[in-house]
Amino acid sequence: AQSVTQPDIHITVSEGASLELRCNYSYGATPYLFWYVQSPGQGLQLLLKYFSGDTLVQGIKGFEAEFKRSQSSFNLRKPSVHWSDAAEYFCAVGVSGGYNKLIFGAGTRLAVHP
Amino acid sequence: SQTIHQWPATLVQPVGSPLSLECTVEGTSNPNLYWYRQAAGRGLQLLFYSVGIGQISSEVPQNLSASRPQDRQFILSSKKLLLSDSGFYLCAWSGDMNTEAFFGQGTRLTVV
Numbered sequence A: 001a002q003s004v005t006q007p008d009i010h011i012t013v014s015e016g017a018s019l020e021l022r023c024n025y026s027y028g029a030t031p032y033l034f035w036y037v038q039s040p041g042q043g044l045q046l047l048l049k050y051f052s053g054d055t056l057v058q059g060i061k062g063f064e065a066e067f068k069r070s071q072s073s074f075n076l077r078k079p080s081v082h083w084s085d086a087a088e089y090f091c092a093v094g095v096s097g098g099y100n101k102l103i104f105g106a107g108t109r110l111a112v113h114p
Numbered sequence B: 001s002q003t004i005h006q007w008p009a010t011l012v013q014p015v016g017s018p019l020s021l022e023c024t025v026e027g028t029s030n031p032n033l034y035w036y037r038q039a040a041g042r043g044l045q046l047l048f049y050s051v052g053i054g055q056i057s058s059e060v061p062q063n064l065s066a067s068r069p070q071d072r073q074f075i076l077s078s079k080k081l082l083l084s085d086s087g088f089y090l091c092a093w094s095g096d097m098n099t100e101a102f103f104g105q106g107t108r109l110t111v112v
Helices: none
Strands: A003-005 A010-014 A019-021 A024-026 A032-038 A044-050 A056-058 A064-068 A073-078 A087-095 A101-104 A108-113 B003-007 B010-013 B019-026 B032-038 B044-052 B055-058 B065-070 B073-078 B087-094 B107-111
Touching (some): A010 A019, A032 A064, A044 A064, A044 A073, A101 B044, B019 B107, B044 B065, B044 B073
Antiparallel strands (some): A056 A064, A064 A073, B003 B019, B032 B044
8 A cells, every 4th residue: 555654753953954854655656756845724835746757856945855766765855944944844645546646644843943 | 827725714613513614726627626634643634535526535434525516616524523523624636647736725623
């Protein structure tokens, strides 16, 4: 069955520090992978997506993610975190087969210290 | 451009009361529509999806139902709410297969 694992429930970093949020997926076919960000009480905003091609994808707000097929991973990175990056981050895999369905991980809540 | 509207933003309902949450999409036709529920620490759980008018598929058996009376309208309902129905409900739409989903702002439902 398809699944997404985000091993870190909470992460705290200092402003200006680098960030890496982990994501592992389980899916038998070529995955379509996404990272979304959610501010408190809000909907989800797409940060970036991977469908094919270059395994390092760039997103909005200075984020990037790297697809590693051998590790079934799609980790999100940012070289220098800003206080406004504090939010919850969700990794998702797109399941195809006549319709488009997203399977989400449990999320990682990011806190940023000044 | 496409937009998605979801309302109400917050709702407090007594146990046993009915529920109706509405979601509409503008600026696109024949979207795929979804209802997700978000529980703390458990990510987003897909409840229902629809690929067309009157076509509803349920992912998880539960106390809720969904309907799609018009192409860009998706409704989440319950005849009698349970305490366990409390949560944050998100409506989303997507276009062709394998494109990203776009989310509404969500409804915080508290059943008391």
